[in-house]
Each structure stands twice: as structure tokens, then as C-alpha cells.
Amino acid sequence: MLSLAALRYRSVLAALGGPVDKLEMFDFTVLGRREFLANATLRPGLVDMAWDRKVFSAASGSGVSPSPMVARFMAISESMERWAHWQLHNSADRSRYAFDVDPSTNGMAAFPGLWRRQARSGALMEAGERFNLLNWWEGHLPAAETATDWPGVRAAVICSSVPGLTVVLFRRTAEGFVAYGHGSAMDYATACRKAAVEMERHQVVLSGFALTHAGRIDGQLSADAHPIERRSLFFATGAGHELFLERLRSGPRKSPPQPRLVFDGAIPGPWSRYADVWRVVYEPPSDRFLGVEENYFLW
Numbered sequence: 001m002l003s004l005a006a007l008r009y010r011s012v013l014a015a016l017g018g019p020v021d022k023l024e025m026f027d028f029t030v031l032g033r034r035e036f037l038a039n040a041t042l043r044p045g046l047v048d049m050a051w052d053r054k055v056f057s058a059a060s061g062s063g064v065s066p067s068p069m070v071a072r073f074m075a076i077s078e079s080m081e082r083w084a085h086w087q088l089h090n091s092a093d094r095s096r097y098a099f100d101v102d103p104s105t106n107g108m109a110a111f112p113g114l115w116r117r118q119a120r121s122g123a124l125m126e127a128g129e130r131f132n133l134l135n136w137w138e139g140h141l142p143a144a145e146t147a148t149d150w151p152g153v154r155a156a157v158i159c160s161s162v163p164g165l166t167v168v169l170f171r172r173t174a175e176g177f178v179a180y181g182h183g184s185a186m187d188y189a190t191a192c193r194k195a196a197v198e199m200e201r202h203q204v205v206l207s208g209f210a211l212t213h214a215g216r217i218d219g220q221l222s223a224d225a226h227p228i229e230r231r232s233l234f235f236a237t238g239a240g241h242e243l244f245l246e247r248l249r250s251g252p253r254k255s256p257p258q259p260r261l262v263f264d265g266a267i268p269g270p271w272s273r274y275a276d277v278w279r280v281v282y283e284p285p286s287d288r289f290l291g292v293e294e295n296y297f298l299w
Helices: 068-088 116-137 188-211 227-234 238-248
Strands: 020-030 033-042 061-065 108-111 144-146 154-158 165-172 178-185 261-266 276-282
Touching: 020 068, 020 188, 033 068, 061 068, 061 188, 068 108, 068 276, 108 116, 116 154, 116 165, 116 178, 116 261, 116 276, 154 188, 165 188, 178 188, 178 238, 188 227
Parallel strands: none
Antiparallel strands: 020 033, 033 061, 108 276, 144 154, 154 165, 165 178, 261 276
């Protein structure tokens, strides 16, 4: 797709009057290959940091690419998506964009293109990924284990009638934890690439958390900690991984899902000066993913 990131992001930094307060760059490894991880942080007042993060970075958006420039552009794009979410998910317009059905960032994507609709393809894959994961975990869809070309990395593929396929990659880390990543695309290789990035990011988070907690990740968060963070740690433990494997190896227990498209459209706002934000929402099988339970496979 034609990207105008160099043009549309030319004044995105706060020093130039834009919304991005800070950009950071780190070295990153994805399945043994050197890449770059960029983090973008929005100016105070544009985001609602309603919970105290103990596990994840407080950055507004992140991006990973072999190119430092592309990684930065990806991080800025994700921060635009988060800006739109934070400003609208609890607003009077929340139902217009289906935040009353799914108040999370599910199905959102931002892209600095020439046409607004260029952001839709990313949103469609994001929505399909969430649809497949939720319906698989709740027993409506099967997942097929498959081999990978990477030693120690295992994969599961989830398909349904929504566009694309979803890949879940997982492997045991040097510390003995289990890291996961998932991604959706129209082809297996691209979905694996997305999932690999998320798996490596999960491993970095786990290693960093364990380093500051005497090598442990279990029992280190209080019951009132955010469920997203508690889930990321729980499934990395032996008990969590056993639950994941149990679900992976069991077939569907419920009827196949019938996708119901709730919203498919652009989300305009002040972020549109920099990137176009699009959202696609399928009706979720339940609202369990929004609950406080730590043994729900989504974070």
C-alpha cells in the first residue's frame, strides 16, 4: 500500500506542535534476526492511563521492523489508533463505533495513506484475529497444531468464515516460562511473522518482569491488578500453559460461530491529520474477555 508516513508524520512530534511526546528505539530480536522496536508516547491529556502498569510498557504505540524508520512509523500509527480509542470508547459517540459492543481496541488500525480506506485491511485482520481467538477459547472453533521451521517454536492455526487465518506461536523461554504471540493474515507466512513479533515481545516482558521479581512471575501481582497483565503472566506459568494445551487439544464443544459484522468504517477525529483510523467489529461470543478472570487467553 502507498504510505505517506514521511509526509503525514513530518510534524507529529510535540516539539513541532504534534501529539507524540516521545519516540524511543531499541534493538530487538525476532527468531534470531536483528530488528528494531520503536515506542511512541502521546502527550499527557490525549490518553487515559487508568491503570498502573506493572508488566507492560506505558508507551502509547509500538512497532517492530528490520528498518528503524518503518518501526518508528508503525509505532506512531499505533499511537494514533490508541488516541482514537482513548478519546471515544467512553464518549457519547461510543455506540456509533461499536464501543458499546466491544469497548476495547479490538478491530482498530491506523495507516498514514493517501486514501482513508487503506487503513481497513489492517482493521479487518485485527478483527478476524480477535474473532477467531475468542471463539476458539470459548469452544466454538478448533485449532490445528502445525510444525514450524524454528526450533522449539510450536504453532496452532485457527480458521473460520471471517477473512484471514490466525496463527498462535508459543515456545518455552530460557527461564522456563512460556511466551505466546498471535497474528492474522491472508496467508500463513505473514500471520507467522506477526505472531513471532508478539511472541518475542511477550518473552521480553516476561524476562524483564522476572528480573525484578527474584526470577518469579507467579503470585507477584495482586488480585486487583489489571487482568490483561495477570493473564500475560498466568499463561506463561506451568499451570497456565497446561490450560492452554488442554484447550488446544480439545475439539469445539459448541456450535460454529456465525459472524455478525457490527461496525466497519472510518473513525475520524483530530488524529486524522496524521493517520486514518478504521475499525471493524464482529459481535464477540460473550463478554468474558472483558472480565477479571486471569485464565482467559487474551491480553
